[in-house]
Each structure stands twice: as structure tokens, then as C-alpha cells.
Amino acid sequence: MSNIGSYETRHRTFSWKLAEGELEYGKSGNYNIGYFCTDRIGELGNGTRVGLIWEGFTGEVRRYTYDDLRIHSNAFAIMLRQLGLQPGDRICIFMDRIPELYISFIGILKMGGIAQPLFSAFGEEALAMRLEDAETKAILTTRKHLGKVRRTRPSLPHLTRTIVVDAGDRPLERGEIAFSMEKAQRVENIEIAKVTPETPSVLHYTSGTTGKPKGALHVHSSIIAQHITTKWVLDLQDDEIYWCTADPGWVTGTSYGIIGPWACGVTQAVLDAGFSAHKWYAFIEKHNVTVWYSAPTAIRLLMKEGLEPVGKHNLSSLRHLVSVGEPLNAEAVIWSEKAFGRPFHDSYWQTETGSIMISNYPGMKIKPGSMGKPFPGITAAVVNPKTFEPITTAGTVGLIAIKPGWPSMFRTYWNNQETYEKKFKNGWYISGDRSSVDADGYFWFVGRDDDVINTAGHLVGPFEIESALLEHPAVAESAAVGKPDPINMEVVKAFIALKPGNQKSDDLTIDIMNFIRKKLSPLAMPQEVEYVDSLPKTRSGKIMRRLLRAKEWGEEIGDVSTLEND
Amino acid sequence: MTLDLFPLQKGGYMADDIRQLIVDYVRKEYLDEDSDQEITADTKLISGGIVDSFSMVSLKLFLEKKFLIKIPDEKATPEAFDSVNNIINLLKELVPSVKE
Numbered sequence: 001m002s003n004i005g006s007y008e009t010r011h012r013t014f015s016w017k018l019a020e021g022e023l024e025y026g027k028s029g030n031y032n033i034g035y036f037c038t039d040r041i042g043e044l045g046n047g048t049r050v051g052l053i054w055e056g057f058t059g060e061v062r063r064y065t066y067d068d069l070r071i072h073s074n075a076f077a078i079m080l081r082q083l084g085l086q087p088g089d090r091i092c093i094f095m096d097r098i099p100e101l102y103i104s105f106i107g108i109l110k111m112g113g114i115a116q117p118l119f120s121a122f123g124e125e126a127l128a129m130r131l132e133d134a135e136t137k138a139i140l141t142t143r144k145h146l147g148k149v150r151r152t153r154p155s156l157p158h159l160t161r162t163i164v165v166d167a168g169d170r171p172l173e174r175g176e177i178a179f180s181m182e183k184a185q186r187v188e189n190i191e192i193a194k195v196t197p198e199t200p201s202v203l204h205y206t207s208g209t210t211g212k213p214k215g216a217l218h219v220h221s222s223i224i225a226q227h228i229t230t231k232w233v234l235d236l237q238d239d240e241i242y243w244c245t246a247d248p249g250w251v252t253g254t255s256y257g258i259i260g261p262w263a264c265g266v267t268q269a270v271l272d273a274g275f276s277a278h279k280w281y282a283f284i285e286k287h288n289v290t291v292w293y294s295a296p297t298a299i300r301l302l303m304k305e306g307l308e309p310v311g312k313h314n315l316s317s318l319r320h321l322v323s324v325g326e327p328l329n330a331e332a333v334i335w336s337e338k339a340f341g342r343p344f345h346d347s348y349w350q351t352e353t354g355s356i357m358i359s360n361y362p363g364m365k366i367k368p369g370s371m372g373k374p375f376p377g378i379t380a381a382v383v384n385p386k387t388f389e390p391i392t393t394a395g396t397v398g399l400i401a402i403k404p405g406w407p408s409m410f411r412t413y414w415n416n417q418e419t420y421e422k423k424f425k426n427g428w429y430i431s432g433d434r435s436s437v438d439a440d441g442y443f444w445f446v447g448r449d450d451d452v453i454n455t456a457g458h459l460v461g462p463f464e465i466e467s468a469l470l471e472h473p474a475v476a477e478s479a480a481v482g483k484p485d486p487i488n489m490e491v492v493k494a495f496i497a498l499k500p501g502n503q504k505s506d507d508l509t510i511d512i513m514n515f516i517r518k519k520l521s522p523l524a525m526p527q528e529v530e531y532v533d534s535l536p537k538t539r540s541g542k543i544m545r546r547l548l549r550a551k552e553w554g555e556e557i558g559d560v561s562t563l564e565n566d
Numbered sequence: 567m568t569l570d571l572f573p574l575q576k577g578g579y580m581a582d583d584i585r586q587l588i589v590d591y592v593r594k595e596y597l598d599e600d601s602d603q604e605i606t607a608d609t610k611l612i613s614g615g616i617v618d619s620f621s622m623v624s625l626k627l628f629l630e631k632k633f634l635i636k637i638p639d640e641k642a643t644p645e646a647f648d649s650v651n652n653i654i655n656l657l658k659e660l661v662p663s664v665k666e
Contacts, residue, residue, distance in 0.1 A: 147600030274612040506631045513624040522620035
């Protein structure tokens with residue numbers, strides 16, 4: 001029997017009070033996420049249960065019980081306090097998927113800080129931009145990424161503390177502190193920072209069409225939604241071995257790679273290694289993974305490798321599969337039934353929503369290719385893009401909109417309340433994603449309503465790429481758009497006009513690719529560069545990305561009456 | 567890094583020279599300039615988190631231009647790029663004159 005039981009019954013009888021009751025929210029007087037993810041599990045008598053199984057790319061395995069998670073996160077909280085960091089300070093975590101990432105996240109919350117995890121593959125410019133915007137006070141990192149941090153530090157006056165968690169005996173520079181979680185004093189209990197349900201907890205950066213990335217700020221009560229959706233959508237039960245493949249540099253990796261599973265007190269498995277079908281299947285087999293939360297891009301990469309590697313492993317432990325990040329195509333759902341004997345269940349949500357909004361649920365009929373139905377307690381609709389009134393005709397495409405008020409909704413964009421307010425129209429949160437709803441109430445994803453590029457489930461802002469491209473000595477002007485890709489849904493394509501004296505060449509293309517990869521991230525790296533004499537612009541001089549994008553997607557170009565140089 | 571064609575020697579490409587070329591390229595382009603990480607022909611590139619599937623595209627393009635070949639998408643798998651030695655094996659399939 002699944003946790004959710006009957007979707008229809010849950011939908012009819014749901015209230016957020018009920019969700020609070022499932023977590024005994026407020027019973028202890030403690031609202032801190034850090035408490036719910038560690039100390040409370042011990043209070044429930046499960047302190048000796050393994051909370052984290054970690055495997056590195058070399059095959060090394062480490063296990064941490066919930067008691068260990070409590071004690072180690074206490075050590076992080078104490079260390080941060082001793083360094084003078086205060087509740088409300090933004091503290092960045094910039095490291096690969098090592099145990100210290102997961103445990104320091106809890107430690108930051110326990111001392112009242114705002115955890116700001118960033119994808120460790122970010123280049124210097126992407127890192128600096130996000131640290132500058134958040135006025136981040138401290139950063140936790142490893143030797144591998146210390147060089148990038150050091151090079152950004154001179155431009156970041158607020159960043160006064162750099163904590164290196166694997167420094168060992170290596171010399172550090174002034175302002176850098178070595179901290180070893182394993183060698184730190186084991187402190188059973190600390191005074192966890194008193195927070196209210198509305199105290200800020202996590203700051204995740206996301207990209208938009210224009211301007212710099214925006215920091216979506218979440219609060220401690222987000223755990224109410226993250227906990228109940230973990231129970232009902234991911235269906236985590238007491239004896240589960242759960243694997244979320246997302247990196248905590250992105251919201252899935254914190255909401256469902258830390259908070260949700262640990263609030264449920266289950267065993268979470270983490271693989272700190274790049275993609276390899278063999279390695280992934282071996283990991284599932286070795287640790288008897290039962291519930292797997294992954295992304296369509298990963299599933300399509302596995303499909304590309306075929307059924308042969310699947311047959312070499314015993315994957316019979318798997319009992320529930322869920323996917324998120326981009327629409328899961330029908331072929332992938334059907335393939336997963338062939339490969340694993342069960343389908344992947346697609347789910348939909350965003351950095352701003354903090355938890356799953358629309359999903360396919362255990363026991364509910366899956367329509368392959370559909371995102372499913374709104375979570376109980378979530379009022380979602382497709383609205384007219386001009387009037388923002390709900391569309392009631394089945395199959396008509398509009399914007400996905402959600403009625404505000406769920407606990408994990410972001411509370412603002414950091415330093416950008418004006419943009420936050422623009423996300424709400426006619427009493428709805430407007431997602432920026434287009435979809436239709438069929439006669440049975442199932443949502444069907446269509447695409448973005450703006451120029452943001454969704455590559456492998458991650459949103460990449462074209463403006464950020466174009467700005468970085470302009471720093472390349474050969475580039476006069478550029479436009480970045482998403483082009484279709486069979487694995488990643490979209491990848492970045494750059495259209496580039498060169499400065500006089502520069503010639504297009506393969507050398508230059510590779511140089512430009514690597515330039516962006518190092519400055520921003522591999523996700524932002526153009527997978528293709530097309531050289532043009534000039535870019536299409538409006539009469540006011542604005543580059544018409546939609547024209548270039550439409551060409552890539554084979555779509556109608558639409559109204560070009562404002563085109564300057566047609 | 568210049569993309570001059572890889573020099574043909576003694577009627578073929580010498581695998582050890584190619585190994586060194588790719589090791590140097592990976593070290594220069596994919597490791598942080600301050601990194602003390604050692605790269606050998608057996609170092610895990612993809613599963614070891616040095617090169618991800620996105621960055622693989624620029625490495626693939628580098629090889630294609632260097633050896634004037636086209637690496638088919640179905641052969642450009644994470645496994646095939648997971649170490650310099652794996653890449654050499656892939657090149658041997660595509661460029662018959664690569665010799666040990």
C-alpha cells in the first residue's frame with residue numbers, strides 16, 4: 001500500500017494542517033529544518049538508523065547514522081558560530097557531493113544561517129555573481145575548488161571566511177580556515193537556533209531571460225511541503241534505501257536530496273561520481289536502492305546505452321521510480337517499464353515552488369508523456385497569457401499557474417522584490433512554463449514562455465551567456481538560444497558576429513566553448529557556435545532571440561514587423 | 567592550444583604521443599589552474615567528475631579537428647571518454663593508423 005493511498009481521497013480531504021500533523025510540526029516548539037532532519041529522528045528512536053550511505057567515484061563507501069548526522073552537523077554549527085557568523089548570514093556551500101556538503105547544510109540551518117548551495121562546476125564569474133548578489137559572508141569548500149574561490153575573493157568584500165573541509169596539512173592563505181568534520185569534537189547536543197516558520201533557510205539561484213540570476217529565498221516552514229511530498233510522491237517508507245541523483249547545488253538536490261528524505265528518517269544513498277550507466281546500475285545493486293529520483297536526461301542517457309547493461313545487474317530492489325527536471329517523454333516511460341519492470345513517474349516543480357506541484361502518484365494511472373495532476377492542497381491551472389484567467393477548454397495551451405499559499409513557496413528574490421512581485425498576476429503565481437490540461441485533469445508540458453534555456457533540467461539564462469561571450473576578445477555581439485537535443489531536451493547554441501580582423505575557425509569555436517565553460521559552467525557552454533555577419537534586431541536595437549530560436553526549432557517565425565534588418 | 571593537425575609519424579599516429587596530447591589538453595582545459603591533481607592515461611575523467619557530459623562536447627570537437635575525423639554520436643558515450651586510454655581505443659577504431 002502506498003503512502004498516498006487514493007489520490008482522489010487525499011485531494012478531497014487534504015489540508016496543510018494535516019501535513020503539519022504528519023511531521024508533528026510545532027509540537028516540540030522547534031521549527032528549525034536542522035532539528036527535523038537529525039535530532040527529531042533520534043527522539044523518535046531511530047538515531048542508530050543509517051541516514052547516509054555515501055560512495056565516491058573510487059568506490060570508497062562511508063556510512064553515517066542519524067546520530068552521526070546530528071553530531072557532525074552540530075560540529076559545523078559550533079564552528080560557524082565560533083567564527084562569528086550570525087543568524088541570517090548567507091553561507092555558501094561550494095563542493096562536490098561529499099558527505100560534508102550534506103551535513104554542513106544542516107549545520108548552517110542549525111546555527112540560524114541561510115544555506116546557499118552552489119553547483120561546484122560553476123566557473124569563477126558565475127560563482128562571483130551569486131556571492132556578490134547575496135553578500136555572502138562565508139563559503140565552505142574543498143581544495144579542488146579553492147582556486148576559483150581565491151580568484152573571486154578580491155571582488156567580494158562581504159566574503160570574510162573561507163572554510164576548507166579537506167585542507168589536511170596543506171598551507172592556507174590568510175582568512176582561510178581548515179575544518180575537518182571527522183576530526184572535530186563530537187558534541188551530542190547544541191542549542192539549535194530558534195527560528196519561526198517564516199525565518200529564511202535556503203537561498204537557491206535560478207536564471208531568467210534578462211539580468212543576473214535571481215536568488216529564490218525559502219523559509220523553514222518549507223519542510224512541511226517537502227516532507228509530505230516526499231512521503232506521498234516519492235512514497236518513502238521506513239525501511240527505504242533512496243537515491244536522488246540531483247546535485248544539491250540545485251533545488252532538487254536540497255528539497256529531495258537532503259530535507260525531504262531526512263525529515264522522513266530514511267536511508268539516503270549518494271553517489272559522488274559522473275554519469276556512467278554501469279556505475280549507476282552497480283550502485284543500485286550494491287546498496288539495494290528501492291526508490292530512485294532522477295532526471296529525464298539521465299534516463300535518456302541510460303536508454304542510449306540500451307538494455308544490455310541493465311541485464312548485467314540485479315536491479316530487483318527498485319520498487320518506485322520518479323523523474324523531474326524537464327518533461328519526461330513517453331518513450332522514456334515505456335523504456336523504463338521494459339528495463340526496470342516499472343515506469344518512471346514524472347513530477348513537475350520549480351526552484352521557486354520549493355516542492356513538487358504536479359506529479360504522477362503511486363497507484364494513479366500514468367499517461368506516458370504527461371506531468372500528472374496537482375498535488376493535494378495545490379491549486380494549479382493553465383491560464384490565458386494575457387488575461388491570466390484559467391483556461392477551461394481541455395487541450396488549450398496556456399501558462400501553468402499556481403494559487404499562492406503552499407508552505408514551500410519562495411518568499412522573495414534576494415534583493416529583487418520588484419521581480420518577485422511580477423511573478424504574481426490575478427492572484428496566481430505564474431510559472432513561465434506552458435502546458436495544457438486534458439479532460440481528465442492531466443497536465444501536458446509544452447515549453448517555456450520565455451528565452452530561458454532548459455538544458456538537462458537546469459535553467460540557463462541567455463543574458464548571462466551573452467554577457468560572458470562579449471568578454472571574449474573575438475566576439476562583437478552574440479545571441480544564445482536553446483536548440484533541440486535528443487538527450488538534454490535543449491542545449492545552448494550561440495550565434496556570434498566577430499570583431500573585425502577575426503576569422504571563424506574550429507580553433508576559435510573550441511576556444512569560445514571552453515571560455516564560457518570556465519567562466520560560467522559546462523551547462524552554459526555552447527554546444528554549437530554559428531558565425532553570422534550580424535544578428536537580427538528590432539528597430540530599437542534589441543536582439544530578436546525568438547527568431548533565432550524559432551529557426552532552430554523549425555517553428556513559425558511570427559511577427560517580424562519590428563525587425564530592423566530584414 | 568593550437569589545433570594544428572596531429573603529426574603523422576612513421577606511417578602512423580603513435581598512441582603514446584596521442585596519450586600525452588590528450589593528458590596535456592585535459593590538464594590545461596579541465597583542471598583548475600591551481601589544481602595539484604595528477605592526470606594519467608587511466609584517470610577516470612567522466613565518472614571521476616573531471617569532465618562532465620556537457621564538457622565532453624568540446625573534448626570531442628578537439629579530437630575531431632585534431633585527427634580530421636567525425637566521432638559518431640553513438641560512439642561518443644561517457645564510457646568511451648572515461649579515460650585517456652578509453653579515448654585511445656575509440657581512436658584506434660576510427661583512425662586505423664593509430665599504433666601502439
